[in-house]
Amino acid sequence: MKHPVDVHVGKRIRHRRWLNGTTQQQLAEKVGIKFQQIQKYETGMNRVSASRLWEISQTLGVPISFFFEGLEEGEGETAQAAGGLPADIFSDREALELLRSYYAIPEHQRRRLFELARVLSAAA
Structure with a gap:
């Protein structure tokens, strides 16, 4: 066990x-x-x-x-x-893949993507 x-x-x-x-x-x-x-x-x-x-x-x-x-x-x-x-x-494999992909994005683009995700989640 x-x-x-x-x-x-x-x-x-x-x-x-x-x-x-x-x-x-x-x-x-x-x-x-x-x-x-x-x-x-x-x-x-x-x-x-x-x-x-x-x-x-x-x-x-x-x-x-x-x-x-x-x-x-x-x-x-x-x-x-x-x-x-x-x-x-x-x-969750999907969550881990999302995290890895997120941190592979250049920092300035990552910040913009983060803000977009915040707006989308607030609207959901």
Whole structure:
């Protein structure tokens, strides 16, 4: 049975890997394991050891604490965060792709797009 902490850590690994544009294969090669192991970590099927989590954090450029952020709130799959967003928005592939695309836009255009989104959401 999957432990909720292992599932949460796995989701955070997937979230950061995806934001970085890193594939499971690339991450696995950098930490010296097979990509299937990354898959098992990301689904919470296998626990990530402390030393492996440290290697993953170094590879993905985040502190180890990143993988535990949000755990205290007890976020569940169906929980809602402020503003009507799913509490676990980072498990939504579309949301992650939107974030990555957003930050790939030059800053001055990004600000304009942000303002447009605010106007559209207010009108909805």
